[in-house]
Amino acid sequence: MRVTSAWALVAAATVTAMPQPVHVSKRDPFPSDGTVVGGVPHRPFRIRRQAAAPATPQGNQLIPVVVGGAQDTFVPNLIMAQVGDVVQFQFSNGNHTVTQSAEGAACQPLQAQVPTAIHSGHVPFKDGQAMVGTFNMPITSADPMFLYCATGPHCQEGQVLVINPTNANQVVQYSKLAAAAKANVDGTTVSGGAVGQIPLANAAFVPAPAQGAGGGGPPGGGAGGAPAAAPAAPAAPAAPPAATPANPAQDPAAAPPAEAPVAPPA
Numbered sequence: 001m002r003v004t005s006a007w008a009l010v011a012a013a014t015v016t017a018m019p020q021p022v023h024v025s026k027r028d029p030f031p032s033d034g035t036v037v038g039g040v041p042h043r044p045f046r047i048r049r050q051a052a053a054p055a056t057p058q059g060n061q062l063i064p065v066v067v068g069g070a071q072d073t074f075v076p077n078l079i080m081a082q083v084g085d086v087v088q089f090q091f092s093n094g095n096h097t098v099t100q101s102a103e104g105a106a107c108q109p110l111q112a113q114v115p116t117a118i119h120s121g122h123v124p125f126k127d128g129q130a131m132v133g134t135f136n137m138p139i140t141s142a143d144p145m146f147l148y149c150a151t152g153p154h155c156q157e158g159q160v161l162v163i164n165p166t167n168a169n170q171v172v173q174y175s176k177l178a179a180a181a182k183a184n185v186d187g188t189t190v191s192g193g194a195v196g197q198i199p200l201a202n203a204a205f206v207p208a209p210a211q212g213a214g215g216g217g218p219p220g221g222g223a224g225g226a227p228a229a230a231p232a233a234p235a236a237p238a239a240p241p242a243a244t245p246a247n248p249a250q251d252p253a254a255a256p257p258a259e260a261p262v263a264p265p266a
Contacts, residue, residue: 050056065161065206068094068125072154074147074161075205076173081139081163089135089199093208095124096159098135099150099187100184106174107155107181111188114174120186120195127210132203137193139163144175164241 063085065073069092081087089098100110100118110117121136142164149159156180162171200207 001219033075063087065089065148066092066203067123068092068096068159069096069205070208072096072149072157072159074149077161078165078168079161079163083139083142087137087139087140087163088195089120090136090203090205091123091125091133091135092203092205093125095122095123095151095152096154097187098137098147098161098193100192101148103144103146103170103174104177105165106146106160107150107179107184108188109150111184111191115189117187118145118147118192119150119190121190122186123195125207127207130205131197132200132202134196134198135193136196146169148178148184150184153184155184156181178254189226208249 044266059220061081065079065087067089069075072094073090079087081107098118100121101108102110102113111119118137122229123133123135127131144165147154147163147165148160158175158178159170160175160178162174165171
C-alpha cells in the first residue's frame, strides 16, 4: 500500500508540473502567490506560460509583461530584474500606459519631479490587430520601481506593478495606496524606453475573443460601454372599433331591400 501511495504522489506531481495555460478571468485582490493584485474582470484571455519572467534574475534577459487584457492589470505585477535586463511591456486589449510613480504617491507621475521618469504614452490594442504594441524599458538600476496605468481609473482598480521590491508585501501596500488615490494622473512625454511593435504570434498572451464572438463585455481598459439596446418595436396600430349593428328603424339604408311581389297564377 505504501508503494502504491508513493507512485500516486509521483504521478500527481508529474501532472501538476506539466505546462498549462494560465487563465486570468476572476478578480483576486490579494492572492497568496503575490503575482496578480487587483483588476476588474473583462473578457477572458490566456497567458502563454513559457513567456513568463524567470523566478531568479539572470541578467541580460528580455522579460515580458502583459498590460491590460482580461483585467486592468499587469501580468505579472511583481518581477525581479537585474541591471542590463529589458522589460518588454506588451499591450493587450484596451488602452493602457506604463507610468512611473514614487512609492508613496501611487497614481501620480514621477515625471512631475523627475522629467526622465518612465512613461510609455497610451498604447491601444483593438480586436483583430495582427501587431502588438510594446514598450521596451531597460533596467538601469536595481532599486525598487513603482509603475501604474494612467488610463481612466485603472490605477485605482489595481493596475500597478513593482519591479525589484524589497519584500513581497511591498506590492500589496502599493496596491492599497493606489486604491485609495483620489485621482489618476497621466504622464506628459514618452520617456525611459522605446515604443515598438511585435507580431501577435510572438506575444506572451492570447487576446480576448472579439466582441460578438462569445467573449461578452468590453475589452480590458473599459474603452467601450455595454452595447446599446435595440430600439423598441413600434406599437401595433389600434384596432378600429367594432361595428354596431344597424337599426332599420333609424337608418332606412340599413333596411333589407323589399321583395318583388309574386304574380298570381294565370
